[in-house]
Amino acid sequence: MNDISFETLKNGCEIAVTKEHTFGTDAFLLADFAQVRHKDIVCDMGTGCGIIAILMKLRYEPKLVYGIDIQQQAIEQFEISVERSGLKDIFPIHMDLKELKAPAPLERCDVVTCNPPYKAASAGIESNYDPQRIARHEILCNINDVCRAADRLLKFGGRLCLCNRPERLADVISAMKNNHIEPKSLRFVAKTPKDAPWLFLMEGRKGGKPFMNVLPQLYTCEGGAVSEELKSIYGHTEP
Numbered sequence: 511m512n513d514i515s516f517e518t519l520k521n522g523c524e525i526a527v528t529k530e531h532t533f534g535t536d537a538f539l540l541a542d543f544a545q546v547r548h549k550d551i552v553c554d555m556g557t558g559c560g561i562i563a564i565l566m567k568l569r570y571e572p573k574l575v576y577g578i579d580i581q582q583q584a585i586e587q588f589e590i591s592v593e594r595s596g597l598k599d600i601f602p603i604h605m606d607l608k609e610l611k612a613p614a615p616l617e618r619c620d621v622v623t624c625n626p627p628y629k630a631a632s633a634g635i636e637s638n639y640d641p642q643r644i645a646r647h648e649i650l651c652n653i654n655d656v657c658r659a660a661d662r663l664l665k666f667g668g669r670l671c672l673c674n675r676p677e678r679l680a681d682v683i684s685a686m687k688n689n690h691i692e693p694k695s696l697r698f699v700a701k702t703p704k705d706a707p708w709l710f711l712m713e714g715r716k717g718g719k720p721f722m723n724v725l726p727q728l729y730t731c732e733g734g735a736v737s738e739e740l741k742s743i744y745g746h747t748e749p
Contacts, residue, residue: 513529514587519568523595524594528587531559535730535740536673537562537565537625538565539711540672541569541623543671543697546566547572550573550620551572551618551619551621552619552620552623554577554578555656555660556579556656558587559588559591560584560600563576563588564600566623567597574615576615576619577601578607579602579603579604580607580651601613608655608658610663614663619668620668622659622664622669623671623672624670624671627651653681653685654685654688657689657714665716666717667715669714670715670716671713674709676708690716691716691718692714693713693714694715694718695712695723697727698728699711699728699729700727700728700729701731703729
C-alpha cells in the first residue's frame with residue numbers, strides 16, 4: 511500500500527485511507543443514526559477502511575465492535591488504524607458476508623450497520639477500477655445478501671441500520687422483510703429544504719412487528735455552510 515495516508519479525527523484517532531478505501535459524510539451519518547449503546551455488540555459489514563466501526567467505538571464505546579470486509583487491503587488498512595490509534599475491543603475480519611462463519615459474531619449482535627453498494631450491478635456507469643466498482647455497484651453482494659447476513663448476525667430484536675440512495679428504497683424494504691427484519695425507522699438526507707434527498711437512513715428490527723416511523727428530514731447545509739445538525743454529528747470526530 512504505497513499510497514496510504516492518514517486522516518486524523520479531532521480526538522487524535524488516525525484512519526488509514528487510500529484511493530481504493532476511503533470515506534465520506536455518509537459514514538458519519540450512519541454511525542450517528544445507529545445510536546449504539548455501551549453494552550452492545552456491534553458489527554459493520556462491508557466495513558472498508560473501518561471508519562463506521564471506529565466512529566461507533568469512539569462515540570458510544572460499545573462492548574465489542576467487529577468490522578467485516580471481503581477485500582484484504584481494506585482489512586489491512588482497518589488493522590493499521592486500530593493499532594496506530596490504540597483502540598481496544600475492535601476486531602477487523604477478512605470474510606465474505608455471504609459466507610459468514612467464526613470468528614464473525616453470529617447471532618450475537620445487538621446492532622449491525624452497513625453502507626452498501628448503492629447501484630445495482632447493471633445500473634449506471636461502472637468504474638474500471640475494481641475496488642471502486644465493488645464499493646459502488648452490487649458486484650460481490652446485493653442488498654438481499656446484506657440483509658440475509660444481518661439476519662445471521664443479529665440477536666432476535668437486534669437492529670440493522672443502513673444507508674442507501676432514495677431510488678433503492680423499495681429494494682431495501684423488500685430485502686429487509688424477506689430476511690425477517692422489519693423496517694422501523696426512516697430518515698431522508700438532503701442538502702437543503704429546496705433539494706431532493708440524496709440519501710436515506712433506515713433501521714430495521716429482527717423479528718419486529720410492522721410499523722415504520724418516518725423521521726424529520728436531515729439537512730446538511732444551512733445558509734451555504736455546514737448545518738448545525740451535521741456539525742453536531744461530526745462532533746469531536748470530524749477530520
